[in-house]
Amino acid sequence: xxxxxxPDEDLVFFRPHEFIARESEQPAGLYHMLEGWACRxxxxxxxxxxxxxxxxxxxxxxxxxALGRMPSQPIVALTNVRAKRVPCQVxxxxxxxxxxxxxxxxxxxxxxxxxxxVTLGRxxxxxxxxxLLLELFERMRQSGLAYGQQCALPLTQMDIAxxxxxxxxxxxxxxxxxxxxxxxxLQSKWLRIxxxxxxxxxxxxxxxxxxx
Amino acid sequence: xxxxxxPDEDLVFFRPHEFIARESEQPAGLYHMLEGWACRxxxxxxxxxxxxxxxxxxxxxxxxxALGRMPSQPIVALTNVRAKRVPCQVxxxxxxxxxxxxxxxxxxxxxxxxxxxVTLGRxxxxxxxxxLLLELFERMRQSGLAYGQQCALPLTQMDIAxxxxxxxxxxxxxxxxxxxxxxxxLQSKWLRIxxxxxxxxxxxxxxxxxxx
DNA sequence: CGAGAATTTGAATCTCTTCAATCTGCGTGG
DNA sequence: CCACGCAGATTGAAGAGATTCAAATTCTCG
Numbered sequence: 001x002x003x004x005x006x007p008d009e010d011l012v013f014f015r016p017h018e019f020i021a022r023e024s025e026q027p028a029g030l031y032h033m034l035e036g037w038a039c040r041x042x043x044x045x046x047x048x049x050x051x052x053x054x055x056x057x058x059x060x061x062x063x064x065x066a067l068g069r070m071p072s073q074p075i076v077a078l079t080n081v082r083a084k085r086v087p088c089q090v091x092x093x094x095x096x097x098x099x100x101x102x103x104x105x106x107x108x109x110x111x112x113x114x115x116x117x118v119t120l121g122r123x124x125x126x127x128x129x130x131x132l133l134l135e136l137f138e139r140m141r142q143s144g145l146a147y148g149q150q151c152a153l154p155l156t157q158m159d160i161a162x163x164x165x166x167x168x169x170x171x172x173x174x175x176x177x178x179x180x181x182x183x184x185x186l187q188s189k190w191l192r193i194x195x196x197x198x199x200x201x202x203x204x205x206x207x208x209x210x211x212x
Numbered sequence: 213x214x215x216x217x218x219p220d221e222d223l224v225f226f227r228p229h230e231f232i233a234r235e236s237e238q239p240a241g242l243y244h245m246l247e248g249w250a251c252r253x254x255x256x257x258x259x260x261x262x263x264x265x266x267x268x269x270x271x272x273x274x275x276x277x278a279l280g281r282m283p284s285q286p287i288v289a290l291t292n293v294r295a296k297r298v299p300c301q302v303x304x305x306x307x308x309x310x311x312x313x314x315x316x317x318x319x320x321x322x323x324x325x326x327x328x329x330v331t332l333g334r335x336x337x338x339x340x341x342x343x344l345l346l347e348l349f350e351r352m353r354q355s356g357l358a359y360g361q362q363c364a365l366p367l368t369q370m371d372i373a374x375x376x377x378x379x380x381x382x383x384x385x386x387x388x389x390x391x392x393x394x395x396x397x398l399q400s401k402w403l404r405i406x407x408x409x410x411x412x413x414x415x416x417x418x419x420x421x422x423x424x
Numbered sequence: 425c426g427a428g429a430a431t432t433t434g435a436a437t438c439t440c441t442t443c444a445a446t447c448t449g450c451g452t453g454g
Numbered sequence: 455c456c457a458c459g460c461a462g463a464t465t466g467a468a469g470a471g472a473t474t475c476a477a478a479t480t481c482t483c484g
Contacts, residue, residue, distance in 0.1 A: 169473075188481085
């Protein structure tokens, strides 16, 4: 009984590169991200890697587990991560008030994936990077973690390459093009978007579309 | 009362190219596919198109709608489609026996998308086509619609291009390479896979991985 | 301050795209 | 029954975007 209500009982921490979940291993619970970033990915036998999801503060990692699934792709922390662990089931009982954010997390994740399929399948390098930076800024903003037109972005260019399906070298070159055009300022893990409308145009997103 | 139990009341049909759902328009219901194929897609302003989901017999189109979402991408029939329309909510009451297949459809769709992110982001044309054909064959097989090592595949090369993020021309050339190598036989909307193991290898899928 | 990680730069190469033309299969109508 | 028309499939040649490999530079942190 006591263990059920002790608040720090379910607080967990991860260090960068530490596994939060391994493929086909029952996770210890569902993680409600409080701080830090994590990602889901797959590595092919020859080393090619693709990141398939990014978990930011406020996200559930990973809603599917509550529907009786095991992780089909590993998840690692990208930064220091602080999270609340909750039982691997759809929030109910005392946690029932979490239901809305749980379902939102699940469906948002699905829709983001559908959008990324379009980006990876049909957009150019410049469009992919624009799309990624817009999405991340918007997600940070919605979590109250953006300050004006800037926010933290704790990814290396290699992480960005694995997100966008490009090589690190090409990410670097394209980022420089974008800086030259005044589309973004990105340095030392900090992102600034001087003109959101211009970046949206570069992302080949019609003004009407949602970013996330 | 009567209308609730009349069995053909909820049977609906669509013709090729007919919209099953439009972006941001409340759909008439959830469609449980009985026969035929449909797809979800997005078109960019300059005409580039990416298909983001394929609905085959047995699939729910589209589980998200039951969780209070509107379609974020349009859905059209690719062939003649016969489907059962059910209310836009998680199956309950008299339909409660559909719950397992409903949740499975939802999570399977998510996992397929995650796999496709890897394919679009990191795999070559030959690997993408191999992956697509394997997935489709496996899904048809699980629905009892495969015969030995063959099944129907009612897609044009242009559809395949929009699924794999390639151009129709390149799909054509790559398909010929695959035919030459004896990896597939594909003609007049009919697919035959002489050697599944060989095709899996071509898809850069380790033998342990699931296809879908 | 030193060492490893991350970023930047250059040159050559390759995969895939683009544009254009031709060929094939098939249903319709004369 | 054959001609026509059209969508889909096929082929060729040239070009663009991204990759690869290698090396140099800068950053970050212990």
